[in-house]
Amino acid sequence: MSCKVGIPRALLYYKYFPMWKAFLEKLGAEIIVSEDTNQKLILQGASLVVSDTCLPVKVFIGHVLSLSDKCDKILIPVVRSTSEKVYNCSRFLALPDLAKAVVPGVTPILEIEFDYSRGKRYLYRQIYSLGKHFTINPFKIKAAAEYAWETHQRYHKITTEQHLTRVEAIDLLCKGKSIEIKEMGNDGLTIGIAGHPYVLHDEQVSHNLIKRLKAAGVNILTPEMAPETPDSNGNGHTRFAGLAKNYWESEEDVVGAGDWYTRIKVDGIIGIMAFACGPDSMMMSLVQRQAHSANIPFMSLTVEEHTAEAGVVTRIEAFLDMIYRAKRRNQQCV
Amino acid sequence: MQKKVFLGIDVGSVTTKCALMSEDIELIAHRYIPTSGKPIIQIQKLMREISSEIPSDCEIGGAGTTGSARYLAGEIIGADVIKNEITAHAVAATHFYPDVRTILEIGGQDSKIIIIRDAVVTDFGMNTVCAAGTGSFLDHQALRLGISINEFASEAMKSKNPVRIAGRCTVFAESDMIHKQQMGHSTPDILYGLCQALVRNYINNVGLGKSIEKPIIFQGGVAFNQAIVRAFEEELATEIMVPEHHEVMGAIGAAIIAMENYNATGKKTHFNGFSISDISYETSTFTCNGCPNQCEIAQLKLGEKVLARWGGRCEKWEYISNISESPEGAVVTG
Amino acid sequence: MRITFPHIGNAYIAIKAMLDPLGVDYVVPPKCNKRTLSLATKYSPEGVCIPFKLNLGNMIEAVELGADHIMNVTGHGTCRMGYYFKVQEQILRDMGYDVTMMLTGLSEHKLKGFLNLLRSVSNNAPWSKIISSFAFGIAKMTALDDMEILANNMRAFEIHKGTITPLYRKSLQAIDDASDYHSLKAVVREYGEEMSGVEVIPDYKPLKILVVGEIYVVLDPFANMDVEMELGKLGVVTNRSLYLSRWVKKGLFFNPLGIDQWRDVHKAAMPYLKRDIGGDGWETVGEKVISTGHYDGMVHLAPFTCMPEGTAQCIMPSTKEDLPVLAIYCDEQTSKAGMITRLEAFTDMIAMKKAGCLSQ
Structure with a gap:
């Protein structure tokens, strides 16, 4: 019987799911993805961690809990760095240990650590030690890893070239759902959304932000659609302080995306952040400043487990109205 | 030889409580009045009232204070012991219920949970800055709904289908409550929903990570509210005991601690006598200019004599014996 | 400039x-x-x-x-x-x-x-001058920490409450005023003797509490509302995992040589937290594990919403080493009252635990 591996539909799922799925399925595992986020799951997760923990981690813990009796093992990878000296937020580094400490009767956890800064050999060792759980044949593991990497690149390519969101791309790649390619109309508004994928693509967390914008006839841009990794550190400190281009692995989703949107002059930027998110408390203020200096309307939405849906709806409507009216007035003037 | 009685005073931010205990640890008399922002006057009032309750063959053997204004109260009445509320509540509870394992205490401005094993406090928690899990939260919401706090419980008990109200914070709860009102839910359902919100908030914040085990007792002013008791019983799925004098348990604890102190040391009490109710104390504040902090120092004076000073960040004004009588270089603001 | x-x-x-x-x-x-x-x-x-x-x-x-x-x-x-x-x-x-x-x-x-x-x-001052002034700075840093360690040790024992703290503050000023190694040494000796010489409560057995957490709030008395002084006033001896001079010496000198200065602490944390999570979170968990048995309790200081310390706080209750921990969040509040109540209750609690009964 094949081993059932659970993957929580939270945090890194949005960035790496196709890769993990490809790797594990190649090795003969059966993948169980946790249910869509719902309010009960969020509150259950929140009740297990201290209250100033960020919302996405509470959601993550909720997903781990919901997988408890559905699988043999849970995959919780740790992504420490994805390029030289660019690290992930502190919370990501402790996920397996956190789950072990707070989730009662947690399913055995499969770990793998991605740390670019420690070089290729470390990566290979990590891949091998994960693969070992499924096969003793190193060649099979190697083939699976290569296939997984290929899948990941295809995933990345789909989002940037076809302007698909991560969720749409996952549907296309992993479920074979076809996606209607939308026309990028010239008449409508284009709104850029800055934020972490696990906030803006989780419909429960974002209160259907993307769906609502689409329903309002708006063209949306999300960080993963950026043509190349934007450089978010345009200032001269880099060389002096020996800093890497980015500070956080997720910086391109927020500051980088904000930078891209201001360069291509979108009609408005929405920054969506989760309550108590450490990096966003700083990065969002930079996006706001970028937008402000480029004269682009900016709205920040902070979501937490008790955010009222009605408030979000009102604010989105008001923001769009504001932009429409300003645009119409400008056109009349011209 | 005259018998001894022991006095305990608990001055909280919302209510002031007083208890008189006999040598055999029997409650002789107790009082419960609002603090109304005038702790000194209210303490004097309590003292006047309680003095008539002392049996003729008894004298005060010791006095203890507790509560957020314990140092002020201690200075005024001449307390032998000044103890924090947590220890005082634990002492009182274990006296009446020697096998108690969990104490839930909800007062006007703060709430606590005390975990006791074998009559020893092993863990405790207190609410942080937010008042969402406290009595004033209920007062505030009752006021909004135009219900007196006395009717609150009886109305709430009529609820059949309680409404779910977000209780993380008073602000959230309020907007959520208004929303539910507009949706046409009945007042009892909303009121009981508020009780459940308070309880949930309490369990998730103050009670986070604490093992709440039977027997559980519930004390503090909010225990008057039967609906809260019911909500606790439902949430914890167990029976909750409410002591007869739940609202003055802190004062009882302070009295017992004063008695233990007397029994251990045999020292004559420092108690200032009931004549203090007729003395006019003077309180004033001044700003210390000793450092850029500019602390506001409050002082309690009797005639020309400074009894106590507090409110500074450092110890400069704290020890009366260490300092000169007049605050040099300080601006007295009245 | x-x-x-x-x-x-x-x-x-x-x-x-x-x-x-x-x-x-x-x-x-x-x-x-x-x-x-x-x-x-x-x-x-x-x-x-x-x-x-x-x-x-x-x-x-x-x-x-x-x-x-x-x-x-x-x-x-x-x-x-x-x-x-x-x-x-x-x-x-x-x-x-x-x-x-x-x-x-x-x-x-x-x-x-x-x-x-x-x-x-x-x-671009000459290197010789830079190195010598850096070394003198480090010497002062060490002196500052020595004074603080002594003050936090002695405060619990003083008979006349409020003797040590003013002495300690004066010593800081004197260290600041010292212009060379010679006078610095004299200051350290003078105040060291004065503080050690205060009248102490005979046969007093104080509780010992370790203060851990995020480096800034542990080191900064404004941010942590003088938590160590307040504990001292309650008759508690405090020690902490972080002192700036040690941190700097280890971080700047040993680390470049590839020596993990916190090896024991990290090793102790391993069963519960396998890797460095930034800040001081890993060390906090490790300190709890290795301090159990050596201290009566631990005060955990963390900035509100701190990521590494928040994680440490979630993980700590799961350790099998059972040391009472009081978490204190440092944020914008300026009133000490709430913190003091917690500290009092915490010290009462661990004293009772030690004595095994509620009354002391």
């Missing part, structure tokens, strides 16, 4: 000692006070941690005094600290101040980076 630097505890005394011999034009920001905090709160983004806010407040107050170059440290990865400067610089610019950040990546460049920073603020 007028230099300034944000505060962390009493480090300014040591930094002054490094800058003075180099002839640097600098201003020390006013010590953290209520105005610092209100300026900081006004201009900081919502939800950032207290070290960021206080640092920003220091910078604003120093810029008001004419500073235009700010010495600061940064780093890579994980915790917000290394990102501070980007946002702080933006905020100061938006306020209309033309400031330049002079940075060193502590975790990358270590000692060399710091010396380079000193060199660039001193207008």
